Amino acid sequence: MAIRLQRATLYLRVDKKKRDGRMPLYVRFRRIDSEEPKFPIGIDLLPEEWDSERQNASDPDIDLILQKEITRIRQEVRKLELEGIEITKEILREIVSQKQTKAERPENQSFYAYYNDYVSKRTNTCKIGESTLKGYETTLKSLREFRSEIRVKDINAKLLSDFEKFLIKRGEESGKGDVKGSRYNRIKHIRAVIKYIEAQNIPIKNPYRTGDLALPEDIINDVFLEEEEVKRLYLLLNKVEVGSKQYRVLVMYLFSCATALRIGDALAVKWGDLDVNRNPIVLGIKMQKVKKPLYVPLPPLAEEMLEFAPEGNLNNVEKENHIFCLYDKQVINETLRELAKMAEIDKRLTYHSSRRTFATLASAKGVPLQDLKQYMGHSSSKTTERYIKWSPTLAEQSAKKVKLFDLKELLKKK
Structure with a gap:
């Protein structure tokens, strides 16, 4: 009787494609009892990284x-086979796993695989919002541009320092310069994944824990509009063409100055999210970032922007229609800077400045911190406090409301 020898071949499991487009590489053998034994080899590849005919990466x-x-x-x-031992599926499984070969040790595995695993787990437990998820995706993209593959054991102070230099150089070449806030987020994401790997008792160097490296300085954006500057933007509504990009961005931005909506929430809000049977109207949405409900009472400025938004066409106010036009976020921020120039506001506006504007002006008007926290959808008052800014104008307004150390007034009372 002829001996039918086993033959091991490699192939990509296209049916197990992961979020980053990679697929696990499997080893398979000839059928045993009408079943084809196949087992993961412990490496994930993109389709273009694998030559199935030549069986090589x-x-x-x-x-x-x-x-x-x-x-x-x-x-x-x-x-x-030469020893005459019958080859079973379980024997093949043990041979492939080998109780963990050197190549399969965690420290030899892809750092990117653990990165994706960390993000996936946080996403599945609703501990990461859409904007944060995009931030992690941007970080991974930047890492891959820096180095196509990084193993867990490759992580050290020099590699991460070189990555920061890469980010700075890339920013300078693109004309953006060293965007410290963005660099801070990139490193913060990497540090979170390193901590995740450490928590699994996998050997990895953490230079941020040992003090060999420090997080880049987080540059806090303090830009907000004072009441007079909001008025100047409001007056532009009579100068820009109805239905133009400038008009639509201006209406949406002023609405957020009055409601503190994030840009993602403003783009997602629909007419059906408004409870018009209440006085004032109450907007109820699920926040895009943290997936939690938010209820915001609309002040007069917000209600007025709702009158501008349909642009005179009542067909635009169907419940399923978005209130504001779905422009790209970069386009919105570029348009805001055009509007600021038109209103003679010497500030580099981003859409997020509307939240700081709301928090600062509402606080100056005496809105309690706990109420502000609820309006802005924060889980902590400390987060809300970071949005409240200070300026000479606000100091002047505060002094008029609260007279401190007026000794002449005290003497009169005596």
């Missing part, structure tokens, strides 16, 4: 590991 380092591993598997299978 485009990355020479990864390919070297794969060729050694497939050679080991074939040799162990052949040894058992």
Whole structure:
């Protein structure tokens, strides 16, 4: 009777595609009892990184590991066959797993795989919002531009310092310069993944814990509009063309100055989200960032912007229609800076400045901190406090409301 030898081949599992487009590489064997044994090899690749005909990876380092591993598997299978041992599916599973080969040790695995695993778990537990998720995706994209593959054991102070230099150089070449706030977020995301790996007792160097590296300085954007500047923007409504991009961005921005809506929430809000049977009207939405309900009473400025938004067309106010036009966020911020120039406001506006404007002006009007926290959808009053800014104008207004150390007034009372 002819001996039917087992043959081990590698292939990508296209049916197990991951969020980053990578697919796990499997080893498979000839059928045993009408079943094809197949097991993961512990490496994920993009389709373009794998040549199925030649059975090799485009990355020479990864390919070297794969060729050694497939050679080991074939040799162990052949040894058992020569000894006359019946090859079963369980035996093949044990050969492939080998109780953990050197190549399979966690510290030799892709840092990017753990990165995606961390983000996926946070997303599944609703502990990460849409904007934060996009931030993590941007960080991973930047890491891949810096280095196509990074293993867990590659993480150290020099590599992360080189990554920061890469970010600075890229910013300078693009004309944006060193955007410290963005760089802070990139490093903060990487540090979170390092902590996640550490928590699994996997050997990894954490230079932020040892003090070999420090987080970049987080540059806080303090830009907000004073009441007079809000008035100047409001007066532009009579100068820009109805239905133009400038008009629509201005209406949406003023609405957010009066309600503190984030840009993602403002773009998502629909006419059906308004409870018009209440006085004032109450807006009820699920926040895009934290996926929690938010209820905001609309002040007069917000209600007035609702009158501008339909642009005279009542068909625009159907419940399922968005209240504001769905422009790209970058386009919105660029348009805001055009509007600021037209209103002679010497500030670099971003849409998020509307939240600081709301918090600061509402606080100056005497709105309690706890109410502000609810309006802005914060879980902590400390977060809300960071949005309340201070300026000479606000100091002047405060002094008029509260007279401190007026000794002449005190003497009169005596």
